[in-house]
Amino acid sequence: MKVKILYLASLREQLGKPGEDLEIPPATSTVAGLRTLLMARGGAWQTVLAQGKALRVAVNQEMAQPTTPVKPGDEVAFFPPVTGG
Amino acid sequence: MPVRIQTQDFDAGAEIAAVRGDNPKIGAVASFIGVCRDANDGDPVTKMTLEHYPGMTEKALEKIVAEAKARWDVMEALVVHRVGELKPTDQIVLVIVAGAHRGEAFAACEFIMDYLKTRAPFWKKEQTPQGTRWVEARASDDEAAQRWEPPKSSAA
Numbered sequence: 025m026k027v028k029i030l031y032l033a034s035l036r037e038q039l040g041k042p043g044e045d046l047e048i049p050p051a052t053s054t055v056a057g058l059r060t061l062l063m064a065r066g067g068a069w070q071t072v073l074a075q076g077k078a079l080r081v082a083v084n085q086e087m088a089q090p091t092t093p094v095k096p097g098d099e100v101a102f103f104p105p106v107t108g109g
Numbered sequence: 110m111p112v113r114i115q116t117q118d119f120d121a122g123a124e125i126a127a128v129r130g131d132n133p134k135i136g137a138v139a140s141f142i143g144v145c146r147d148a149n150d151g152d153p154v155t156k157m158t159l160e161h162y163p164g165m166t167e168k169a170l171e172k173i174v175a176e177a178k179a180r181w182d183v184m185e186a187l188v189v190h191r192v193g194e195l196k197p198t199d200q201i202v203l204v205i206v207a208g209a210h211r212g213e214a215f216a217a218c219e220f221i222m223d224y225l226k227t228r229a230p231f232w233k234k235e236q237t238p239q240g241t242r243w244v245e246a247r248a249s250d251d252e253a254a255q256r257w258e259p260p261k262s263s264a265a
Binding site: 030032033034078082085086087101103104105106107108109 | 143159160161162164165168169190201202222225226227228229230231232233234243244245246
């Protein structure tokens with residue numbers, strides 16, 4: 025299935041791209057699964073998305089948890105803890 | 110629209126007048142303005158760039174404003190947040206809450222800011238003499254937001 029992924033703020037710089045349209049296996053059905061899939065690319069992907077790193081994920085522009093489902097056509101954004109105001 | 114994201118500056122007086130309109134039920138207007146400082150974490154800051162997640166930012170802020178209106182007896186609320194390049198002394202964010210009485214207006218205004226700091230997708234990158242760096246989230250902001258969480262009910 026196809027999903028739209030966004031990398032925002034420091035993650036965009038560390039990963040070297042603002043986002044991508046990605047075809048993922050149907051078995052990758054959660055936020056945690058997608059994160060693991062991306063980490064398997066190695067290099068910066070593995071270190072930047074590593075477990076324990078302060079990281080937030082939104083699915084369809086709503087804050088998500090590791091167990092949040094990822095469905096075809098979803099917009100999934102990875103970003104650091106927010107610092108507005 | 111209780112929420113605006115913009116690059117240009119804002120005029121708090123004009124915004125307050127617009128929020129109040131000619132509503133004779135309003136007896137209290139609380140407001141907060143966040144301003145860009147010239148130093149952070151011990152280093153001089155000459156410039157900062159504010160980035161956000163268009164689409165989610167508006168939704169997140171609208172949700173925060175809706176929750177404030179549900180929790181406190183207030184009539185109007187407005188959030189204006191700037192993005193793009195800012196320099197020290199520039200205004201960053203404006204929150205206005207209007208209601209019948211000050212207690213509810215103060216509380217709702219503080220709640221909106223505390224939740225904005227931890228839930229609205231904005232990021233600051235600052236320019237220091239050592240180069241640019243992304244501002245790190247602060248634990249004290251999480252703690253400020255947690256004050257507003259409903260107390261965990263013990264097993265009833």
